[in-house]
Amino acid sequence: MKSSLWQAVKLVFVKEFTVGMRFKAAWAAMFMFALTTLACVSLALQGGGLEPKLSAALLWIIIFFASMAGADRVFADEDTAGTLLTLKLYGGAQPVLWGKMLYTFFLLLVLSFFIAPLFLVLTGTEAVAGGVFLLTLFLGTAGLAAAGTLLAALTTGAQVKSGLFSVLMLPVILPVFLPAIFLTAAAFGAGEVPVSFLGGMALYDAILAMGASVLFDYLWYED
């Protein structure tokens, strides 16, 4: 049973990846948004340095809003293309959720590992604790993917979509977002690294993923 669930999750992931590579809209929107915002920050700085805390906050604001430009499409695109009903007929709730969550995580992880080095280079910031920085990026994007996938499903039927996803996302993701900024600031040299925050982020990521898993059934199986 477990292996068949994993197989189904893998199938959904591969489907998402194939469609994503074919149309590239989500990828292009996210990467270009991140790049444009980063260019604005760098241009405004004109080579001037940034405080580690401000650097960390700016980096996570870029990642957060860039991910909002792509992660919200995970169900909306299916709805527009008319494939959502087919997926509902053939796919169970859990494989669909975990497959799409895994894909969103992959997408956001690639985005983070694309934008973070560019950010460091263009703002002249140095990552003193590289390992902590990488782990923070990993856990931060995992949280964004876990919450983002459920909220993307939630907003599918909304008449007004513009901005709604970010509005719903921010309060839910704050428990990941704030420790991520603190950890990143510490990794940029703003003092001692609060390692316990990494555990807290991992725990909250797991809570978000489990919560999404339990609640997704109610969205997927309509009366």
Next chain:
Amino acid sequence: MGVILGGLTLVIVGLVFFVVPPAEGLGYYVRIAFFHIPVAWVAVIAFLVSAFQGAKYLRGHELAADAKSAAAAQLGFVFVILATVSGAIFSKLTWGAYWNWDPRQTTIFVLLLIYGAYLTLRGAMPAGHKRARAAAVYSLFSFLTVPFLVFIIPRLYFSLHPSPVLNGSGLAMDHLMLAVLLAALVDVTGIFYWLHKKQAARLMQEGERL
């Protein structure tokens, strides 16, 4: 019920302004606490009611539970604004700044964001079971932030406490003050209960008309 609550409110206002003595270190600023603490309490209670009714909707698919959840969130939004504004005034008078991301200010602000997001979601969807389901799911999903607000936020922002007024042993209150505060808590909770009943019934009627 409205008349009883109105009478009780007048009595409490009278007690706060004419009987309750000034608090040590706070003087007459303590009067704000008799308004601020009850509205903040109700803002949190409304969040619990909204999530509970949301869960009830998901189990029974009854639109009455959805109407109760929405009514609690709508009232909670008003109460959380009142708590935020009164808290900011209290903060200015005692700490010298309207806002400094004190753990409690952060908590109430996150609550404000959650209520705002919940109501935005409802506003963006047509009435019916689909909206009720989405709203209930969001209400429960946002409830997952509670451990963070209670346990982690105070660790993140502990250094921003310029004064132990609210974070130490609490307000130094004598028996009279405490009794008036408890009465105010009961009164404002009663007001919430009364308004919630009326608003839920109104939302149900609106839903039936649609």
